[in-house]
Amino acid sequence: MIFEEGPDFNLTTHDHNLLDWSEDSISYIPSFLDDPYTLPDAIAGCECWPQDQEEANLIHSPPSTTPVVAPPTTSPPSLPQPEFSKKRKLPTSSTTLDKAAAHQNRRRTVADSGDEDDGVSEEDGEITRKQGNGRKGERKGNGGNSGSGNKEVRWAEHLLNPCATAIEAANLSRVYHLLYVLQELACTSGDANHRLAAYGLRALTRHLSSAGIAAAAAGVPGQGGGPADDSPSFASTEPKLFRSALIKFHEVSPWFALPNSLANASILQAVTLDSSNQRPRPLHVVDVGVSHGIQWPTLLDALSRRPGGAPALVRITVAGAAAPPGPFSAAPPGYDFSSHLLRYANSIDLNLRIDRADTLAPRSLSLARRETLVVCAQFRVGHGGPEDRTAFLRSVRELNPDLVVLGEVDGAGESDDRFPAEFGRRAELLWKFLDSTSAAFKGRDCAERRVVEGEAARVLEWGAAAAEGCERWRERMVGLGFREERFGEEAVEAGRALLRKYDGNWETRMAGAAVGLGWKGQRVSFCSLWKPHTRSQ
Known part of the structure; x- marks a missing residue:
């Protein structure tokens, strides 16, 4: 798939748009990204960042006061000798x-x-x-x-x-x-x-x-x-630090930033013209992900700069409650990105509406005719058991969407109910x-x-998040009546350009039609695109 019209989806603007949204303004200070550990005075007092941010960035834990417990009186067995080289071995006595x-x-x-x-x-x-x-x-x-x-x-x-x-x-x-x-x-x-x-x-x-x-x-x-x-965890973190952690993590790591950018590029491509008036149809994105609003400023900015004009209405329905809970899915009490995102959309003259839904039932989502419907499921479907995953994706298929973005951890091997294997x-x-x-x-x-x-x-205490690989997810999607789509060349190249700003140990690879993310030669995650085999208009 390639972009037939519209601007190049320049992923290098990711930080620009993100900081615009986080500051609730259109000002941008490039020096902030040059040294992410030193906040410029102009944004040091922003409500998105703790007041003493420079000190918070260097917080160290005090020396541990955990008492050292003596080993049992019985002589413990020796550790199994791991496969170290002869010069490396662990304590055995x-x-x-x-x-x-x-x-x-x-x-x-x-x-x-x-x-x-x-x-x-x-x-x-x-x-x-x-x-x-x-x-x-x-x-x-x-x-x-x-x-x-x-x-x-x-x-x-x-x-x-x-x-x-x-x-x-x-x-x-x-x-x-x-x-x-x-x-x-x-x-x-x-x-x-x-x-x-x-x-x-x-x-x-x-x-x-x-x-x-x-x-x-x-x-x-x-x-x-x-x-x-x-x-700390997401649920127990103070809202300002929570948002600060989200933004900082996207700046320094592509763990979520790259899949989110690929998803945004594909959503932008999915925007189609309404045959009746040659204007873009309203866009409805069902958000089942872990971005907590961080993913969307870049998409909204790209929509506002589209040569053919932005859709008359852009809807984002947050439906995370419909997916099994897991790491990165929770948010602290009192955190709500909606007001910040709505103000940002207003600043770029984009008509945005944000809703929430507990299920993927059509009535809960308030689906409308002649809207472009996209379901973006990023790092949420992989929790729970295989039955939970299949049930969720079946409910997605029943929505008959124009596009489904599926991003997940790319594990190796099949699920194993035994605790030691799954823990490993x-x-x-x-x-x-x-x-x-x-x-x-x-x-x-x-x-x-x-x-x-x-x-x-x-992840050590929740479900088997790393049990299935990209191939198993592909089998499941095909079995439920989806066909896989390829990312556009522009999206893939822009993703590679984005990756160059991060540590050199990151890499992308093509996993069939999906785009995989790897760290030091090991698979981390994949992002894939899907459409129903047949879709009624």
Whole structure:
């Protein structure tokens, strides 16, 4: 598919439009994107950003006060030897556990003094840290090199996955041993491995409590006081920080920004003329996604600049409640993007209407004749079980839309009901997220990063978000009566241009007709276009 008319959908305007909307004005300060960690005076007081934003960007957690719990009196079994090289191995004895505890105390002491660590190595059975020269109050960080995507340095998964297996087998002595090591290494402000260990520790101890062995969980290290127990999530975040985190994350990471931009380009293409008066038909977008309004300013701006004129009416119906809940779907109480988006639309002379619906029933959506109907489902359908996914997509098919945009996590393998296997898949997805955010935020431990990472960590406790790949989604859509469409060349090229502003480890690839997003050669997500096989006009 190609654009038959209209302006090129220039995705490089993404930040421009986003900042316009967030400031409720048409002013734009380019220097803000040149240094995203320093706010210009002109927008420092904007209600979309915390008043002390410059300080908030450098918030560090105080040294952990989590008590170190002694390992059980029974001698714990040795850890399974992971597939490290001969120079790399994890703690396997109680002596090494003592050294790991000492290491943790040293790390806390270093954090107090301001000389942050900038790397981790495991050699000769010991966990040691390479000392950096970071300034006091600022984590030196190592960008995206904290885990490098290489299995040899992804030690957190080599602790978390055997622990999940031990919990499933009710092998409590092994559980105690592994959780003790995890507790000593977990840190939500460390590198990707330390942060994954922290979030994984929280998820495993909670699962231990709900798996019928709650009495044993009371004595598990980290239970009720682990390093990630107070990590923020979208639902618990103050609305201003929530919006700030959304905008900042889109600026520094393409995790959602690229699929959203591809979706917007395709929606713009779907706008067609009304045969009766040669004007664009009203556009109705059913939003079943996780953007919380961040996706739409760029689309509205492109519609307003369309040579043929904007549709007489643009409707956005937020129908997230119709999809299974999952990570990134919640918003804090009191957050409402509608008023900001309506003011922005008014500033560019666009007639916008925003509604909300709890279901995808035609009556709930107030469908109208001769409108272009687009269902945009981004990162929401993949939660719940396969039956839930099929039921949701069937309800989409019954709407007989002009276009369906489906974006999801691109996992590998089929769903597995066993806890260890499913936990391992979700831990791998979270690793990619944490490793990529290390690069995106340049190793800085700021409030916005903590919010998005705390929310992403919910994938360890929700449904099997990473269980299915693009191929399985394609089979499901075809089986429900959809046919796949290709993205226009302009949209794909603009997406690649957008990706160049982010870390060089990101890449796009064609997955059939879909566009896939990858991090360090590993699949992350895909975005695809669909139309019903037959559609009545």
